[in-house]
Amino acid sequence: MNPRIDALHPYPFEKLRALVSGITPNPDLAPLSLGIGEPQHPPPQVAIDALIAQVGDVAHYPATLGRASLRAAIADWLKQRFALNTIDPDQQVLPVTGTREALFAVVQALVGDDCDIAMPNPFYQIYEGAALMAGATPIYLAADPSNDFKPMGDTGIPDYDRLAMMFICTPGNPSGKVYTSAELQQLIRLAQRHDFILVSDECYSEIYRDQAPAGLLQAAADMGLDDYRNCLAVGSLSKRSNLPGLRSGYMAGDAHLLKRFARYRTYHGCAMPGHHQAASEAAWGDEAHVAENRRLYRIKFDRAYELLADYLDDQPPAAGFYLWPKVPGGDDEGFTRFLLERQNLRVLPGRYLARDVDGSNPGAGHFRAALVSAPDTTETALVRLKTALDEWSARA
Incomplete structure (x- = not known):
């Protein structure tokens, strides 16, 4: 048995199930959840049509590098979205079967044991699991008000x-904070000075409120670094296009790093099925559904800030689809149990997304709520959440 398996922490939702195992939810209310960040908006029809039209491709083995047409579609999107001077679809773009797979596997491919991997805290737990399974030591960098998360x-x-x-997440999960181009360039200079790989998780980059966030490759290009040395950016159709079940995304950047990663994936067996590639190509080529997606999220965030003004920051997050409120009194686990019992509504305690460092957990005292359902369902959930917060606040 691989002893590194024993170092993996339970996943946040496993902890949540244990936390609420003894709770009887209010039977008078239908169950609702704001706990999981799984988009519920309709997927784009253009992608579904392409998926169906190419389903016969299951009779063929897909190539690890993906179809040239898909790599070209991703490269074209990257150039347009991030104002890149150039990006080589054959050397600097790699389709991946979801960013979870890519973020985990790239560590196994590119990082040796007995080294350190830095990540934000709170974080997407795949960063930590990848480090532990590679025999590396996770370094938790607090994402809190002292550094604007x-x-x-x-x-x-x-x-x-x-x-x-070093992993970064921009827009941030769960804060929704966005690194500026200047901040990304500062990180690039740091990575090149100390020769470490900078991986930018940009899964939420298209769920923004007003201004499109900068990306890592965009910041590098603005510095004249068209080789994107030491830089890898990861994006996905899960959030952008409401296609989490398609398991489709990309990793792009430093060609030398991607070549080594591609060799690993040849053995790992993560080639994207051909009909998924066809659907992905169609989705990357369409922006109308993405604009509609943003419109729906904007409606839900506006409503959240009307109903929950007493419990939220002054301004909605710049991007992403999470609320990250503080719990009155600070007991995020207690409030999560209370909310399920009284309102049959699930959220995720903030402490489950972070680790204790020197006796402090930067996620503790918060909860994460994902505004991923349809606006009417989200409205119902937000009304229940306000009722519970008001009652809990009076008791705190």
Whole structure:
């Protein structure tokens, strides 16, 4: 048995199930959940049509590198969206079977044991699991108000000589904070100075409120770094196009790193099925559904800030689809249980998305609520959430 398996922490939703196992939800209310970030808006018909039209391709083995036409479609989208001067679809773009697979596997391919991997705290737990399974040591960089929820790597790194990789998430999960181009360039210079790999998780980049967020490759190109040295960016159709079940995304950037990663994936067996590639190509080529997606999220966030003004920051997050409120009194686990019992509504305690460092957990005292359902369902959930917060606040 691989002993590194034992180092993996239970996933947040496993902890949540244990937390609420003894709770009897209010039987007078239909169950609702704001706990899981699974988009519920309709997927684009153009992608569904392409998927159906190409379903016969299941009779063929797909190539690890994906179809040239899909790589070209992703490259064209990257150039347009992030104003890139150039990106080579054959050397600097790799289709992946969802960003979870890519984020985990790239660590196994590119990082040796007995080194450090830095990540924000709170974080997407795949970063940590990938580090632990590779035999690396996770370094948790607090994402909190002291740095506007955007760790810059200037504090918290014990030894840059040991640092092999740093994960960032922009827009952030769960904060929705966005790194500016100048901040990304600062991180790029840091990565090149100390020769570590900078991986930018940009899964939420298209769910923005007003202004399209900058991306890592965009920041590198603005510096004149068209080779994107030391930089890898990851994006997905799950959030952008409401296609989480398609398991389709990309990794793009440094050609030398991608070549090594592609060799690993040849053995790993993660080639995207041909009909999924066809659907992906269609989705990357259509922006109308993405604009409609943003419109629906804007409606829900506006309503959330009307109903929950007493419990939220002054302004909605710049991007993403999460609320990250503080719990009155600070007991995020207690409030999660109370909310399910009284309102049959699930959220995720913030502490489950972070780790204790020096006795402090930067997620504790918050909860995460995903506004992913249709506007009418979200409205019902928000009304229940306000009722519970008002009652809990009076007791706190």
